[in-house]
Amino acid sequence: MGTVTMLAEGSIGARRTSRQAFLFPGAALFLGQATDQRLHRHRAFEVAIPLEGHMRIETARAPGIGPEAGVLAPLEHHRVIATGRTAFLWVDPETRAARALAQVRPSVDGKGHERLVSLLREMDRSEPTHDEAWALLDLWRSIWLDGLPQLPRLDRRVSEVVDLIDSAPVPLANRYEAADQVALSPSRFSALFTQQVGMPLRKYLLWRRLLFGIRRLGNGASVTSAAVEAGFADGAHFSRVFRATFGCKPSSLANMRVVASEAHPISPRPRPS
Structure with a gap:
């Protein structure tokens, strides 16, 4: 576990790091301005939340205009056009969280979502640790996937x-x-x-x-x-x-602060005695 900083000289501004990525087994969180707005697809579920400005999601099914949040299915051709900074969450389709995400509405309302967006904005203005990023992902899960049972004590x-x-x-x-x-x-x-x-x-x-x-x-x-x-x-x-x-491509990590953990983030769950 550790921080891998892939930053060109002068790429950190006075207010915040230009772009940040937090990588865990089964999930990844990106904060910053989206740079690749071409039509593409990937195997992961993708959740996109605008942190400032406007966001439009275009898919083969129909264009989406300015949602508060968007959920994109695995292998769905899409592009996210954002005028400001955006939070992207990728979740491996074979995880429990992804199977639950398949049942989630494409936008979420309410105080819980407002709190999530507020915390994402705070993270975007700072340089969070691995543990802080995982805590936010855990909050994201609890807000969006309310009712998903906790995993059992480890065998x-x-x-x-x-x-x-x-x-x-x-x-x-x-x-x-x-x-x-x-x-x-x-x-x-x-x-x-x-x-x-x-x-x-x-x-x-x-x-x-x-x-x-x-x-x-x-x-x-x-x-x-x-x-x-x-x-x-x-x-x-x-x-x-x-x-x-x-x-x-892997080159997309250039000029980006990357916090990569090779360990599965299961520490909040009780360990065997």
């Missing part, structure tokens, strides 16, 4: 593997390697992991590798070197996964 075997994955100097290669650590069959352990953590083990491992590669890029590694160290076949493979996840 000791899942906790051991999560700790192993998060502390490993390089990402584990596959679910077989993870399941072997607790003497369970890959299929049985994968089912237990999904139930407990809220996303499939194979997807968690992929996010872990992706975030590892992003951190290596932030430390000065080339795309090819970062990709191979993270367990991808080559730089092209890493770039394809990145684009499929976020709808843009």
Whole structure:
């Protein structure tokens, strides 16, 4: 876990960092002015909330004019045209939160949403830590996904593997390697992991590798070197996964403050005794 600052000299203004991204396994939060307004698509659910100015979302179904918030389904061709700064949340479609998002209305009203927007604006004017960003994502979940049950107390075997994955100097290669650590069959352990953590083990491992590669890029590694160290076949493979996840190239992280956590943000949940 840590901050990877990919900023050109002079890119931080007196009032706030130009653009910020907070990356976790299964989710990413972006704050700033959207720069790529071309029609595109990606695998994640996307939530967009204008922090200032106006926002218009165009999709193949119909254009949307100035919503308070928009929810875009995975693989939906779209573009977000914003005149001011905007908050974007990407959620992996195989997580519990994404399955719940599929049931959410495309805009949210009320005091809870107003509080969320106010906190997003405060974050946009500062340089939040990983924990502060995760706390806001947790608030976002509680406002939008009210009634979503909390995940259960971690099974000791899942906790051991999560700790192993998060502390490993390089990402584990596959679910077989993870399941072997607790003497369970890959299929049985994968089912237990999904139930407990809220996303499939194979997807968690992929996010872990992706975030590892992003951190290596932030430390000065080339795309090819970062990709191979993270367990991808080559730089092209890493770039394809990145684009499929976020709808843009790894180079989009240039001149941006990036806070990337390779650990799953499960700390608020009770750990096994």
